[in-house]
Amino acid sequence: MRRHWLARAGSDELTLVFAGWGLGAAPFAGLTGAADVLVVDDYTTLDDPLPEVTGYARLRLLAYSFGVASAAHWLARADVRPARLVAVNGTLHPADPQRGIAPEMIAATADGLNADSFARFCRRAGLTGPAPTIDHRAAAAELCAIAARGAAPETPFDRVWIADADRIIPTAAQVVAWHDQAEAVRRIPGGHVPFRPGQSWQEWFA
Template sequence: MKGQWLGPRKHRDLLLVFGGWALGAAAFAGMVGQTDVLLLDDYKDLTVDLPPLEGYAHIDLLAYSFGVAGAAHWLAGQNLAGRGLRLRRSVAIAGTLTPASVTSGIPPERVRATAEGLTAATFATFCRRAGLAGPAPQLDLEAARAELLAVMARGPAPAYAFDRIWIPRRDRIVPPQAQEYAWHSRAAAVRFVDAPHVPFRAGQDWQDWLQ
């Protein structure tokens, strides 16, 4: 994985954001809040050198799209308590623990077809379908293709009890009905939002998603 700070580092709290495939920081453009934000993405592998986090008063986690499974896989291999770290709150948005699944994610044949047919033009189409505001970000096609295949090969993530689960009703990437099925055992934690796959908007506070 790769890490990228979004904005200045000047707050007492930290938000770990596990982003989606290929969108990078563009999915969160214009988001605001009284927290430092560290974006983690690129799930070809799940190793990352994190900066020291012990100085933060609170750490929250927001996992988006393929980042939901990525975060759950990553957390299963961490000993945060052993480092004196504890997540105050965790949320999953527009994703599931089974990213490539006929019933509870994106059908595997669609993921594979996206990888095999990936071009600048098809990626721009993906961004429009996802509801991304603005132009498609720059993309390393070979790296993005390898990431999709790695996510498929990694398979379902271990169970993780996110405190809140958001399902966008107008999601054209991860079908809402698949998300609802994936989280049926956690129905009390689920909330719906009338938004596309990229549900974030400029000027919105990160805390809106941590409720």
């Protein structure tokens, strides 16, 4: 997994973010109010123990998009227990026609991935600014790995945020996917990238 430190001031609390596919740290760059923030992505493999987390007295984890299933897979094998675990616009079933994205759509995205198609994906997701620079071949392989890994173990989340107009992981599919944890679900306006510049991290961990 790749690491992106958004903030590193020596706090005793770490905000760990499992980002979505392809977007890296860009969706979170405008959030405020956390002294130490580590964003990880690239879920081709999930055997990285992330030793950076062990030096903190308290850990809170926000998982976004395909980072939701990836975080749950990672937590199942890691000796880590976040004090607060939050999901945003993702499910434990990334490649699933009813509870995620249809597997054939993921395969088509991987097969046709290039600069133009990735830019369209970023616009559809609602990312502002230019599309991040990615290695298209590696990103396609990552998509295939996520799909092949399958559903993550059932994992209780403290909060699940679902945007009303998600055009990447359909809102209706997310609602179905979180049926058994409906008490944790909160609906929010917006699309697949719901984070706004100036928002506090604490709003997402509420």
